[in-house]
Amino acid sequence: ILIDGEGRVIDALKRVDESKSSVRQILPSLEYNLPPSQNKLNILDTSAEEISKTITTMPEKRLSSAILSTLEGVSPIVCRELAYRASYNDEAVAQLDAKKDILPQIEHLKTLLESGKVIPTVVKDTSGKPIDLTFINVCQYGDLATIQNYDSFNELLDDFYYERDRLERTHQKAQDLVQKVNTLIQRTVKKLNVQRLELLECDNKEQLRINAELISANVYNLEKGASSYELFNYYTNETITVKVNPALTPMENSQRYYKEYKKAKTAEEMLKKLIENGEAELKYLETVSDALDRSNTAAEIDEIRDELYQGGYIKSKGKAKKIKALPPIEYETSDGFRVLVGRNNIQNEKLSLKTANKNDMWLHVQSFPGSHVIIVADNKEISDLAIEEAASVAAYHSKARGSKIVTVDYTYVKNLKKPIGAKFGKVIYHVYYSINVSSELTLEEKTGGNR
Numbered sequence: 548i549l550i551d552g553e554g555r556v557i558d559a560l561k562r563v564d565e566s567k568s569s570v571r572q573i574l575p576s577l578e579y580n581l582p583p584s585q586n587k588l589n590i591l592d593t594s595a596e597e598i599s600k601t602i603t604t605m606p607e608k609r610l611s612s613a614i615l616s617t618l619e620g621v622s623p624i625v626c627r628e629l630a631y632r633a634s635y636n637d638e639a640v641a642q643l644d645a646k647k648d649i650l651p652q653i654e655h656l657k658t659l660l661e662s663g664k665v666i667p668t669v670v671k672d673t674s675g676k677p678i679d680l681t682f683i684n685v686c687q688y689g690d691l692a693t694i695q696n697y698d699s700f701n702e703l704l705d706d707f708y709y710e711r712d713r714l715e716r717t718h719q720k721a722q723d724l725v726q727k728v729n730t731l732i733q734r735t736v737k738k739l740n741v742q743r744l745e746l747l748e749c750d751n752k753e754q755l756r757i758n759a760e761l762i763s764a765n766v767y768n769l770e771k772g773a774s775s776y777e778l779f780n781y782y783t784n785e786t787i788t789v790k791v792n793p794a795l796t797p798m799e800n801s802q803r804y805y806k807e808y809k810k811a812k813t814a815e816e817m818l819k820k821l822i823e824n825g826e827a828e829l830k831y832l833e834t835v836s837d838a839l840d841r842s843n844t845a846a847e848i849d850e851i852r853d854e855l856y857q858g859g860y861i862k863s864k865g866k867a868k869k870i871k872a873l874p875p876i877e878y879e880t881s882d883g884f885r886v887l888v889g890r891n892n893i894q895n896e897k898l899s900l901k902t903a904n905k906n907d908m909w910l911h912v913q914s915f916p917g918s919h920v921i922i923v924a925d926n927k928e929i930s931d932l933a934i935e936e937a938a939s940v941a942a943y944h945s946k947a948r949g950s951k952i953v954t955v956d957y958t959y960v961k962n963l964k965k966p967i968g969a970k971f972g973k974v975i976y977h978v979y980y981s982i983n984v985s986s987e988l989t990l991e992e993k994t995g996g997n998r
Contacts, residue, residue: 550579553865557760557991577781582894587619588659595653600898602653606641613640624670624679624687626981629656631687651936653699659683666913667697669707673949675713675843677707691949710803714843721848728839732832739825748817752811757782758805762797767798776800796844830916831970837916837946838891848891854893854971875902876920878940878990884933885923888944888992894974896965899974904960908934910941913954913981917945919972922961935984940987 549557556579560868563573581676588598588730598617605613610629614621616882633648643649659665665682672678673695678692680703685694697703761778762769769776776789776797791800835851838840842848850873855861875898876888887902889895899909908922908929920941922929958979964973 548573548579549599554579557714566622578637585619588617589620590618590653590657595650595657598653598657599650601646602649603640606639609637610634610640610641610643611637612936622681625656625683626679628655628681628683628685628687649930667703669695669697669703671695673943677710680707681776682705690951690985700835716838716904717843717845720845721851724848724852724855725836725839726862728832728836728854731860732829732836735825735829735832739822739829742818742822744824746815747868749811749818749945752808752815755808755811761787761803762789762791762801763848766801768795771796789863809836811966827970827973831944831973832973834892834916835905838918840946841944842890846871850893851891854891854977857893857896858971876944877993878937879993880922880933880936880990882930882931882932883925884929884937885925886937886940887921888940889919889921891973892970895972899960899963900965903960904930905959907960908937908957909960909963909976910934910955910957912945912947913956915946917947920944935982936990938982939986939988940990942984943988945986948986950986953984954981954983956981 550557551557554556556573556575556577557574559573564569564988565572570583576697588601590598600728601617602610602613605616608616608628610633611623613620616628618626627637627768628676629652634643640649649740664685666704668681668683668685669677670679670681670685670688672738673693682700685692688694699704722904726738739750756781761780762776765776772793773791774793776791777786778789779785780787791797792803795803835855838851852861856863860926871888872893875890876890877895878886878888880886887898889898896920898921903909903921904924906924906926909922910920910922911917916939920937922937936955938953938955941955942948942950945953956976956979958976962976962978963974964976
């Protein structure tokens with residue numbers, strides 16, 4: 548809302564006329580009026596004791612909710628932070644001590660505001676996306692978020708909204724790919740479920756063979772026209788009932804069971820291969836989905852789009868433009884080793900099988916989609932500290948991000964091999980070690996702008 552020197556509205560980003568509000572209109576030339584009072588307490592004009600006393604009149608409410616209902620001009624994140632500092636789990640007001648738990652937090656906030664020593668603060672989730680902003684340090688999220696302080700609120704607001712807008716644009720650009728990959732995953736899962744059910748039906752193939760064999764062994768004792776035969780099963784020393792077609796001769800029924808057995812056996816072999824290929828397809832699509840989730844720039848989206856085009860999953864619209872390859876994300880360990888991270892499957896494959904030296908160390912999270920990570924040995928013995936820090940990088944750049952403990956496999960690059968005909972980024976290894984680490988990122992990215 549833009550106001551002139553006499554307090555009249557010049558214009559507003561969102562105009563409000565009588566059809567939208569009968570109390571407060573925001574239109575050019577009208578006098579600007581403050582929003583209606585919410586009948587809350589102003590912390591600058593009210594003592595901390597009175598505020599604390601008012602909060603205790605809402606014993607059933609959680610402390611954060613009671614603070615929000617009492618004070619004007621405070622946001623939910625500030626109320627949650629005060630409640631966290633007072634009780635850690637935001638208990639009901641009735642369970643707290645007003646003087647011991649509530650009053651000190653109100654006094655601290657009042658002192659902070661009166662002194663003007665506020666701290667411009669942004670809260671980011673584990674992917675680096677800004678999720679909230681405030682004027683105090685924030686502890687309530689623990690290791691589920693990162694906190695960044697700024698020198699001024701102008702700088703904070705510039706970064707916060709620029710990053711939110713950039714991520715939103717990137718998200719919109721990736722939407723068609725996300726939808727396409729999700730559809731492919733759903734189709735693959737559905738197909739696999741059908742194939743697994745069909746495979747279960749093949750489990751009785753041995754009984755089909757036994758039925759054929761027992762009928763053949765007793766063919767001269769059996770007659771056409773019966774709907775079932777009572778036969779002695781010499782494999783189990785039991786008499787079994789075998790259903791047959793009364794219109795067929797005993798030999799024809801035996802041949803029918805042999806035919807069904809061979810059909811089931813062939814189907815089982817084909818289904819096992821189809822399921823194996825389907826599971827590999829599903830794992831690959833999940834790695835693409837993970838890479839999309841972790842993409843922060845339009846260039847990263849373009850590379851994944853090109854990967855899907857090369858894999859035959861999407862068609863090129865018009866003349867395909869040449870994609871300039873991005874460099875791997877780079878970090879440096881505390882003891883000076885370079886750590887390289889692939890951004891997508893094509894880059895993972897290039898990094899692990901072409902760029903890396905055979906004595907470099909390769910890392911990847913166990914049982915989750917994620918980036919290939921390389922510790923560059925540079926003719927030195929790779930330290931345990933470098934492996935531990937690089938393993939945390941691998942955990943951070945994976946589907947397991949946000950987990951407290953993640954298992955990461957590591958081995959020398961010389962132990963990697965790509966199966967013939969495998970998808971982009973697929974490698975196998977048999978000699979390896981594993982380490983359990985946190986997915987919290989402690990190293991600073993060297994390439995910048997993509998964390």
